[in-house]
Amino acid sequence: MYCISVNYKNSDVNIRKKLAFSENVQKEFLTELINGKTVSECVILCTCNRTELYFCGNEDSLNTAQNLLSNYSGIECDLLKKHLYLFYSDKAVMHLFRVVSGIESMVIGEDEILGQIKLAYTMAKDLGMTGYELNMTFQSAMACAKKIKTQTALSKTSVSxxxxxxxxxxxxxxxxxxxxxxxxxxxxxxxxxxxxxxxxxxxxxxxxxxxxxxxxxxxxxxxxxxxxxxxxxxxxxxxxxxxxxxxxxxxxxxxxxxxxxxxxxxxxxxxxxxxxxxxxxxxxxxxxxxxxxxxxxxKNNNELKLDSVESAKEIIKEESDVLKKDIAFHFFLPHMESVKNKLSENSLEEILYKFKAELPSEEFIKILDAFKSCGEKI
Amino acid sequence: MYCISVNYKNSDVNIRKKLAFSENVQKEFLTELINGKTVSECVILCTCNRTELYFCGNEDSLNTAQNLLSNYSGIECDLLKKHLYLFYSDKAVMHLFRVVSGIESMVIGEDEILGQIKLAYTMAKDLGMTGYELNMTFQSAMACAKKIKTQTALSKTSVSxxxxxxxxxxxxxxxxxxxxxxxxxxxxxxxxxxxxxxxxxxxxxxxxxxxxxxxxxxxxxxxxxxxxxxxxxxxxxxxxxxxxxxxxxxxxxxxxxxxxxxxxxxxxxxxxxxxxxxxxxxxxxxxxxxxxxxxxxxKNNNELKLDSVESAKEIIKEESDVLKKDIAFHFFLPHMESVKNKLSENSLEEILYKFKAELPSEEFIKILDAFKSCGEKI
Structure with missing residues (x-):
């Protein structure tokens, strides 16, 4: 998963307002993005503080997405690139979890963002723009935000x-x-x-x-x-x-x-x-x-809020970790039969000697560590 | 493996001469180091340009080694720490390979260092200070240096x-x-x-x-x-x-x-x-x-030498990679039976679900990747 984020931390309102697409424009944008064939799943979030595009796709998808954002906003692509954060894989997941829980908000812990993300996700889902990966990721992120709301004082603590x-x-x-x-x-x-x-x-x-x-x-x-x-x-x-x-x-x-x-x-x-x-x-x-x-x-509440942010980060770490394992396992499943066949047809020694001959040391050592875990932790 | 190196790049001759122990002092040093129980294998090299200590040991071994170097040299430990490079694991291996092949020498490609390292290793080995890891590492490194000498113009090319x-x-x-x-x-x-x-x-x-x-x-x-x-x-x-x-x-x-x-x-x-x-x-x-x-x-020779250094680095990369795989496999062997038993007693699904429940995502994903390799590359 990729995330392109233009937000109040990296861009002033003159940039952000050009990317604050109306709902109809958002729908058109998502449709055109998917039709480009490089992107397989996508969700767009537009609030007054941030426009964020979450998507999965092939190696060209990032360029496609950036170009389309440039076209729709009228911001020249090179300029746009200076005004966006780009997150990939684990970092994109972490970013979504942080945004949805209000840690990235201007007023930390505000919970309007959760509703806004829910709307953004539902719109993309209803258009058929989401698949396994974004569904899992957004659902986990929103569940995590609710858990943080319940288990910490993050959104209950005002400092004004x-x-x-x-x-x-x-x-x-x-x-x-x-x-x-x-x-x-x-x-x-x-x-x-x-x-x-x-x-x-x-x-x-x-x-x-x-x-x-x-x-x-x-x-x-x-x-x-x-x-x-x-x-x-x-x-x-x-x-x-x-x-x-x-x-x-x-x-x-x-x-x-x-x-x-x-x-x-x-x-x-x-x-x-x-x-x-x-x-x-x-x-x-x-x-x-x-x-x-x-x-x-x-002042007391501010201290409480800082503590709450730490607790929220812990919860995010745990929840996103579960998500990452689920996704990895999902994409491993199609290989299961083939792996089982190879393990039954070859002795472990044969398998390891082949790996030793064919793989560079870093990969070989990872494989040895994995098998060692089987011996130690199962 | 660790390597502590004090050499002409990080220390002037006033520091280096205090660490240029005579052969008898080197023997005494190694014996005292091993007797401290935190270090299991060690080799010391003293030339006019460098004093290097290669050793394997537990988590306290680094402190033991630094303190003993400080005692023997009379250089205060904090000062000594400012004048040494510290290499661990793969980086220590790479450093030895580079030193022995003359890439780290003041006159690049000089081959006196190979003889000096051979003497240092032989002395430690004869004292019973080396075991599987240092024997393998030093023998590979010296063989690699000879290969570089034969296959490149590194040591044949003078620029004076x-x-x-x-x-x-x-x-x-x-x-x-x-x-x-x-x-x-x-x-x-x-x-x-x-x-x-x-x-x-x-x-x-x-x-x-x-x-x-x-x-x-x-x-x-x-x-x-x-x-x-x-x-x-x-x-x-x-x-x-x-x-x-x-x-x-x-x-x-x-x-x-x-x-x-x-x-x-x-x-x-x-x-x-x-x-x-x-x-x-x-x-x-x-x-x-x-x-x-x-x-x-x-001038021509200097260009030739720069090319030779690149070729030498390639050879070092290949040879050290083989060494790393050999060492990793050696230390894996004692686990072989236990791994085989676990693989025969549990279905692959059972094993993976247990890993998923117990391991953090990074480790779990490494294990999935390892098994995926079995399916794809064997």
């Missing part, structure tokens, strides 16, 4: 402060009303995006700008004027502030004045310097969490 | 002007009287040394210095005063001049006056500017050869 804060908020209650102060800032934007991915969260976002386009078009979100922020605080279950303001956006006095009940409230301050007056923690039912908490959590 | 001139002179007649003018100069010294290595040559050497120590002590040599040179020319069969003088050392007029017969005479001029007046070639029976002739010959 905004994501961690989002998770904290979403788990605060069954349904959470959140007021986000500073929703158009750097952290605020990511936080709002994350909050909206939780179905139990609805967001009121304040902005100093009148038209907060970046958040306005989303569902489950209400835009409020910054000056009116206190009027939303009583009904909110959670208030997050992440502005670049040098002053408090939430003071004890104004808050106390505006809230009517002592229901459980979660206040999160993601700003440096702090946006929320620390005294608000004295208010009954109110829990205040600062940015330090999330930064420490992110 | 002085040596080529010396050979020309020695082959001029059955017994040759030579007058060397300028015997203490750079070329003269080498020439005289070469001439004295031919048994049929006697030398009269002139020198401007009164005491020409560098040549005086040799047999077959008479020292003459430069001013008297013409008085020796009639009896000389050959006259060589190699001085740095800006004037002719041999003029037509003076020569003509001093020679009485027109017997065959060989005059060789190795000086730049020329020492011998070109007109002497007009004298009947006299053949004059200039330095250009030898320089051209040396």
């Amino acid at each position: 402060t905004a994501t961690l804060a989002g998770n904290e908020i979403a788990h605060f209650k069954d349904k959470v009303n959140v007021l986000v102060i500073g929703a158009t800032g750097k952290i605020g934007t990511v936080l709002v995006k994350n909050l909206l991915s939780h179905k139990n969260v609805s967001v009121i976002a304040t902005s100093r700008k009148h038209s907060a386009e970046s958040v306005q078009t989303k569902a489950n979100i209400t835009i409020a004027n910054y000056a009116d922020r206190y009027s939303y605080m009583d009904s909110a279950d959670c208030v997050v502030s992440a502005t670049a303001s040098p002053h408090y956006t939430v003071t004890y006095y104004d808050l106390k004045k505006n809230i009517k009940t002592d229901k459980p409230r979660l206040f999160i301050d993601l700003a440096v310097p702090p946006d929320i007056d620390g005294s608000v923690a004295e208010i009954k039912g109110l829990k205040l969490i600062g940015i330090d908490y999330f930064e420490k959590l992110a | 002007t002085a040596t080529l001139a010396g050979n020309e002179i020695a082959h001029f007649k059955d017994k040759v009287n030579v007058l060397v003018i300028g015997a203490t100069g750079k070329i003269g010294t080498v020439l005289v040394k070469n001439l004295l290595s031919h048994k049929n040559v006697s030398v009269i050497a002139t020198s401007r210095k009164h005491s020409a120590e560098s040549v005086q002590t040799k047999a077959n040599i008479t020292i003459a005063n430069y001013a008297d040179r013409y008085s020796y020319m009639d009896s000389a069969d050959c006259v060589v001049s190699a001085t740095a003088s800006p004037h002719y050392t041999v003029t037509y007029y003076d020569l003509k006056k001093n020679i009485k017969t027109d017997k065959p005479r060989l005059f060789i001029d190795l000086a730049v500017p020329p020492d011998i007046d070109g007109s002497v070639a007009e004298i009947k029976g006299l053949k004059l050869i200039g330095i250009d002739y030898f320089e051209k010959l040396a």
Whole structure:
């Protein structure tokens, strides 16, 4: 198996976008590739971060594939060759296993890629473009990714402060009303995006700008004027502030004045310097969490993630090893009868003397080692 | 097999001389090395250009050998390690083959090394320090060196002007009287040394210095005063001049006056500017050869030698390959019965499934390849 990979590590978006074929173009590409007769099986994967072509074929297949990628992308072939990684045999297998498990992703451990690969493989399979080798390889790789997801913390561990804060908020209650102060800032934007991915969260976002386009078009979100922020605080279950303001956006006095009940409230301050007056923690039912908490959590999670990557690599090594043995054995099977006949017709001495006379030392020694294993390990 | 080599390529003479053990010390060294129990076989070679230790042993043997070399040489072990090449297994075999054939020598193709290795091996063998592996290896290596000597021009091809001139002179007649003018100069010294290595040559050497120590002590040599040179020319069969003088050392007029017969005479001029007046070639029976002739010959020989080195490497590759197969087969033989039993007790499928379950993919694939070879190549 070969793999040609153009990805965010070796190519910028201007190269990658030319290779981000639509589904119809991908189908056309695979069909033309197979029709060239040098390629026997192929799968193409196009995401915004990578275009990868996995294929099996004869010694001309690599050239065929590169030329066709050049034709379809309009990238001159020599330039394309500078922007791709090329993997062959065991290394191609390893690469697929790493990609599908999220180790090669920009955000390590993200699991969107597994779904994308499943779609890519299914499309090729439905077109009849896959055979024994790619079927085995993709199925093993996807099973391995699921095993990694289950057995390690790789895809469960976030290292982003905004994501961690989002998770904290979403788990605060069954349904959470959140007021986000500073929703158009750097952290605020990511936080709002994350909050909206939780179905139990609805967001009121304040902005100093009148038209907060970046958040306005989303569902489950209400835009409020910054000056009116206190009027939303009583009904909110959670208030997050992440502005670049040098002053408090939430003071004890104004808050106390505006809230009517002592229901459980979660206040999160993601700003440096702090946006929320620390005294608000004295208010009954109110829990205040600062940015330090999330930064420490992110740091711990980063260590956990590095450990998880190591565990994932171990799992990949084991699973890909089983796959390689299966494939090798599959391709050995047609030789079985002939080998058995030769072993029954000739004494072992005769066989070895013939090998000794005909083979160079490296091959002869491998054969002796193989037979020695029969004596020792069976 | 291991080889530890300290040679002119990695160490200067100050290091090498500390490792140039006398024969008695070599014997003592080998005995102590074997008595340490980690080394099972060993041979030591000490020449002025290299000290090399070849040995077989367990995983501690390398440390034992290095420490003992350090003790015997008085070179601190860390320093010694910086000054040695270490070869193991196939690479150690290849190194011995290259050394014994003269490819690793300072003067490529010199064959003194073959005799030195034969002595080193014989000494170790007589002490009972060698076993199957070193006996096979040294005997093959020496046989290979002889084959190279016979089948290539490697050791027959000189690239030194002085040596080529010396050979020309020695082959001029059955017994040759030579007058060397300028015997203490750079070329003269080498020439005289070469001439004295031919048994049929006697030398009269002139020198401007009164005491020409560098040549005086040799047999077959008479020292003459430069001013008297013409008085020796009639009896000389050959006259060589190699001085740095800006004037002719041999003029037509003076020569003509001093020679009485027109017997065959060989005059060789190795000086730049020329020492011998070109007109002497007009004298009947006299053949004059200039330095250009030898320089051209040396250049041709150098090309021939480079070709010969390539041929020698080919022969080494073939011969060492045979050796490696012999050794591998020798060490396989004790396993033969057990392998045969396993092959008769189990079906090939059973054997392969067991291997598949127990071995990592690389080993399993090697075994499949070995059995596939039985089907295809027997």
